[in-house]
Amino acid sequence: MGNKLKMKDIITLAIFNVAILVVMVVVKMVIMMVATPAFNYLAYVGVMALFCAPLYVVMSNKVAKTGTLFVTALFSGLMMLLFGSGWFLIVELIVGVICELLMLGENTYKNPIRNGIGYIVYWVLYAVGSAIPLYLFKDQYLASLADSYTEEGLETLVYYGSPAMVALISVITIVFAIVGYLIGCYFLKKHIKKAKLV
Amino acid sequence: MVELESVSFHYGREDAGMLLTGVEDISFKIEKGQCAVLCGRSGAGKSTILHLISGLVPGFYEGQLKGRVIVNNGFPSSFTPEERVATLGVVFQDPRSQFFMGKVLDEIAFSAENIGLSPERILPQVMECAKRLEIESLLEKKVNELSSGQKQRVAIAAATVFAPPVLILDEPISNLDRGGIKILLEILGEIKQNGTTIIISEHRLHQFLSIADVYLHIDAGRLVNKWTKAQFERLTCSDLIEWGIRHPDLAEYVQRPHRQILSADKDLTVEGISFRYKKAVWGIEDLSCCFPAGTVTAILGRNGIGKTTFCKILCGLLKQKVGTIKRENQVLSCAERRASSYLVMQDADYQIYADSVGNELVLGKKVTEDLRNRAYDALDAFHLTALKDRHPASLSGGEKQRVTIAAAYCSDADIIILDEPTSGMDGEGVLSLSKWVTFLAQKGKTIIIITHDDLLCDMACDNRFYMGGKENE
Amino acid sequence: MEKLDIRTHLIVLISATLFWFVFQSNAEIHGLVVLCALYMCVAGYWEKAPGFIMTYIIMLLLAYLTAPIMGIMYVVICTFARAIPLTMVAAPILYANPSRMMYSFQRIHVPKNVLVMLCILIRFFPVIEKEMLSIRNGIRARGIFPTWWSILKNPIMAYECFFVPLTVRCLKLSTELGASAELRGLDSSNPRSCIYNIGFTYKDILAILGFVLGCIGVMLGVRTWLS
Numbered sequence: 001m002g003n004k005l006k007m008k009d010i011i012t013l014a015i016f017n018v019a020i021l022v023v024m025v026v027v028k029m030v031i032m033m034v035a036t037p038a039f040n041y042l043a044y045v046g047v048m049a050l051f052c053a054p055l056y057v058v059m060s061n062k063v064a065k066t067g068t069l070f071v072t073a074l075f076s077g078l079m080m081l082l083f084g085s086g087w088f089l090i091v092e093l094i095v096g097v098i099c100e101l102l103m104l105g106e107n108t109y110k111n112p113i114r115n116g117i118g119y120i121v122y123w124v125l126y127a128v129g130s131a132i133p134l135y136l137f138k139d140q141y142l143a144s145l146a147d148s149y150t151e152e153g154l155e156t157l158v159y160y161g162s163p164a165m166v167a168l169i170s171v172i173t174i175v176f177a178i179v180g181y182l183i184g185c186y187f188l189k190k191h192i193k194k195a196k197l198v
Numbered sequence: 199m200v201e202l203e204s205v206s207f208h209y210g211r212e213d214a215g216m217l218l219t220g221v222e223d224i225s226f227k228i229e230k231g232q233c234a235v236l237c238g239r240s241g242a243g244k245s246t247i248l249h250l251i252s253g254l255v256p257g258f259y260e261g262q263l264k265g266r267v268i269v270n271n272g273f274p275s276s277f278t279p280e281e282r283v284a285t286l287g288v289v290f291q292d293p294r295s296q297f298f299m300g301k302v303l304d305e306i307a308f309s310a311e312n313i314g315l316s317p318e319r320i321l322p323q324v325m326e327c328a329k330r331l332e333i334e335s336l337l338e339k340k341v342n343e344l345s346s347g348q349k350q351r352v353a354i355a356a357a358t359v360f361a362p363p364v365l366i367l368d369e370p371i372s373n374l375d376r377g378g379i380k381i382l383l384e385i386l387g388e389i390k391q392n393g394t395t396i397i398i399s400e401h402r403l404h405q406f407l408s409i410a411d412v413y414l415h416i417d418a419g420r421l422v423n424k425w426t427k428a429q430f431e432r433l434t435c436s437d438l439i440e441w442g443i444r445h446p447d448l449a450e451y452v453q454r455p456h457r458q459i460l461s462a463d464k465d466l467t468v469e470g471i472s473f474r475y476k477k478a479v480w481g482i483e484d485l486s487c488c489f490p491a492g493t494v495t496a497i498l499g500r501n502g503i504g505k506t507t508f509c510k511i512l513c514g515l516l517k518q519k520v521g522t523i524k525r526e527n528q529v530l531s532c533a534e535r536r537a538s539s540y541l542v543m544q545d546a547d548y549q550i551y552a553d554s555v556g557n558e559l560v561l562g563k564k565v566t567e568d569l570r571n572r573a574y575d576a577l578d579a580f581h582l583t584a585l586k587d588r589h590p591a592s593l594s595g596g597e598k599q600r601v602t603i604a605a606a607y608c609s610d611a612d613i614i615i616l617d618e619p620t621s622g623m624d625g626e627g628v629l630s631l632s633k634w635v636t637f638l639a640q641k642g643k644t645i646i647i648i649t650h651d652d653l654l655c656d657m658a659c660d661n662r663f664y665m666g667g668k669e670n671e
Numbered sequence: 672m673e674k675l676d677i678r679t680h681l682i683v684l685i686s687a688t689l690f691w692f693v694f695q696s697n698a699e700i701h702g703l704v705v706l707c708a709l710y711m712c713v714a715g716y717w718e719k720a721p722g723f724i725m726t727y728i729i730m731l732l733l734a735y736l737t738a739p740i741m742g743i744m745y746v747v748i749c750t751f752a753r754a755i756p757l758t759m760v761a762a763p764i765l766y767a768n769p770s771r772m773m774y775s776f777q778r779i780h781v782p783k784n785v786l787v788m789l790c791i792l793i794r795f796f797p798v799i800e801k802e803m804l805s806i807r808n809g810i811r812a813r814g815i816f817p818t819w820w821s822i823l824k825n826p827i828m829a830y831e832c833f834f835v836p837l838t839v840r841c842l843k844l845s846t847e848l849g850a851s852a853e854l855r856g857l858d859s860s861n862p863r864s865c866i867y868n869i870g871f872t873y874k875d876i877l878a879i880l881g882f883v884l885g886c887i888g889v890m891l892g893v894r895t896w897l898s
Binding site: 005006007008010011012013014015016017018019021022026054055058059062071074075078079081082083084085086087183187191192195197198 | 684685688692754755756757758761764765784785787788789791792795796799800830834837838841842845846848849850852853857858
């Protein structure tokens with residue numbers, strides 16, 4: 001069977017990742033509209049992880065070859081490139097490589113525990129990665145925002161960019177990702193495996 | 199030239215312990231320039247044979263293959279991509295999953311670009327192909343904006359741009375109206391005259407009498423009959439229905455029950471409905487008609503005239519701009535229409551949610567004694583009792599549809615609308631469907647069916663409503 | 672008019688992102704928006720440019736109005752608004768002809784698998800959106816969740832009603848598209864060709880230079896004006 005991604009795997013990954021991206025966009029829009037800004041910052045990645053899980057679980061079980069998580073990271077990065085945050089593509093490429101290193105081995109994607117770890121690590125890195133400008137270019141970034149943001153706004157931004165906050169976001173993301181993944185696995189068993197689709 | 203020598207194929211992997219039968223011991227030969235039509239019940243193995251000829255089996259669809267498949271003196275499963283593009287043209291049934299490009303011109307050139315041919319070779323061929331299929335005016339348009347008939351011509355153009363010796367079509371006329379079928383047959387006739395071998399899998403078989411040379415009948419994975427055109431034409435309805443195959447005279451086979459006259463109160467009256475999508479050039483104008491309770495009404499009309507849009511308005515998914523829909527002398531709002539109607543979509547995959555057929559029938563409702571009884575009734579009436587615990591997504595297309603119709607029976611809806619229910623259905627399926635809708639109508643429901651299928655109209659429909667005027671049908 | 676090469680769009684996008692990072696004041700971002708709008712016009716998408724500009728202006732107004740009320744809301748809206756100029760420059764890539772796009776990127780040695788993924792991303796994003804709308808229609812047509820409240824009361828069922836059809840459709844689409852791809856030679860090891868003329872012309876160089884110089888001009892101009 002081989003572990004290299006064939007064209008039909010590429011297409012399966014592409015279709016599922018497009019669906020994952022659409023879900024991510026919808027989740028982001030809905031959260032922006034209905035939740036408080038605090039919840040927005042802290043939990044939006046977690047909620048995305050929660051709702052993308054069933055698609056990811058089914059996809060990774062169908063394809064189950066090296067490169068699956070990397071492609072997901074690539075798609076996220078590409079979408080960000082086309083939506084104005086090109087630097088995120090580079091971040092996601094690194095995230096993708098890290099996740100693939102985690103998933104090295106035979107049939108790791110079919111192993112629910114290792115697949116779950118991969119999934120959770122992916123989203124945590126995603127959350128942390130979104131806050132990168134606040135680290136690497138902190139002073140620069142703040143200075144550039146000084147004009148647009150009020151004093152209070154800047155303070156809030158710094159507050160949300162502080163290591164403590166990032167740790168909190170990571171924890172929230174891990175919790176949501178675990179819950180989402182478990183629901184995704186249950187969904188896989190109850191529906192997809194029962195219908196023998198994968 | 200296409201030949202199968204004692205071919206057997208079983209889907210699945212031996213080690214997975216799950217071998218689903220595909221086909222068993224098939225042998226036939228189709229000469230160059232002939233047109234062969236595969237016929238048979240749904241699930242008999244026609245698609246498997248198409249996959250064998252196109253080489254998708256055993257590479258793309260895994261399984262165990264025995265015997266030899268020879269296409270144009272080569273083995274399709276070991277064709278290189280370049281050889282495959284040059285030898286085979288395949289037109290699938292579903293337009294949603296065929297087109298990779300946005301513009302028609304790009305779509306036709308797609309295969310050639312994939313294998314790296316130079317533009318100097320591609321462009322003249324594309325232009326000639328477009329001229330042959332009379333789609334020159336469509337070249338700059340977006341594929342999404344075309345009608346079903348036009349989309350199919352683009353698909354055929356894309357498949358035949360380099361005039362491959364073999365052309366395969368999977369259920370090509372299931373979504374076409376009468377005008378579309380006529381155009382398709384003309385095109386296929388021309389392609390055949392150029393020496394292309396054509397292989398078609400279809401249910402509405404008598405339409406192809408003008409171009410078919412041989413009819414290959416597949417049943418339960420075996421080649422059971424091989425009829426020449428003349429022999430097939432002579433087959434009567436009773437011969438064919440035994441095999442589950444359609445015949446134009448099938449309607450005479452059906453006992454039309456005596457329709458009970460229900461009070462006109464419960465009729466659905468439509469007055470002066472107009473609607474237009476935001477960016478559309480035209481829409482539905484001033485439609486008025488009546489759908490009597492306890493009857494089956496067919497909505498007919500050429501492709502693109504707005505039948506599906508009208509049905510969405512009827513069941514409350516869309517709000518009309520002008521006009522009213524009344525029942526029991528009360529105007530129904532969108533929400534009220536949604537609550538009292540049930541739309542069975544053409545693709546059952548969009549309406550299947552539960553993990554077993556039983557659960558699907560009672561989805562979304564409190565399971566009372568009454569509901570449970572109704573569900574068991576439905577399982578019985580629709581022959582689903584044996585499938586009660588199966589996951590709906592593992593069923594065949596026809597079975598899935600039965601599940602959604604059974605769920606309609608269990609719901610509280612009085613108005614049941616079916617969108618092209620017999621598209622891609624075999625003779626047995628059409629008979630069963632007409633039985634189900636008659637059953638539902640007898641229970642007092644108002645049934646509305648959008649269809650192109652003359653057979654279904656003859657068999658099950660009490661009234662016909664022509665959208666766009668009768669002359670357009 | 673020969674359209675600009677897709678690689679030009681990519682280069683301008685990268686330049687815009689770099690300048691975006693470097694720009695410090697609001698005025699510079701305004702300048703960037705104007706430059707991006709001009710670029711969109713040059714690239715042939717002048718009908719779409721006003722839409723983006725309107726969105727930007729509305730976002731700014733919203734931010735201004737919410738600033739005294741809620742600092743954090745201002746931050747959220749501002750972040751959104753600041754992304755608009757980059758989205759404007761990315762739009763020509765999104766709306767580009769997939770055939771031209773794949774060939775251009777192949778010339779800069781983007782692997783074939785990534786090309787196919789990009790093509791599917793751009794081509795099937797609206798298709799999947801439509802599928803989700805059909806799923807929603809399917810649910811409404813069955814009368815299962817008549818109101819928003821009923822969705823909240825039954826979250827598990829709502830989840831299943833959405834994800835079961837979506838996953839089944841994705842699996843089917845993958846299989847059918849995959850079969851179609853194989854039959855149409857997408858897995859060929861030959862490099863792709865393209866029926867359109869692809870290549871850098873003087874127009875591309877001019878566009879890139881114009882954009883970069885424009886950004887530098889904006890930067891210098893605003894900074895001297897501010898100091």
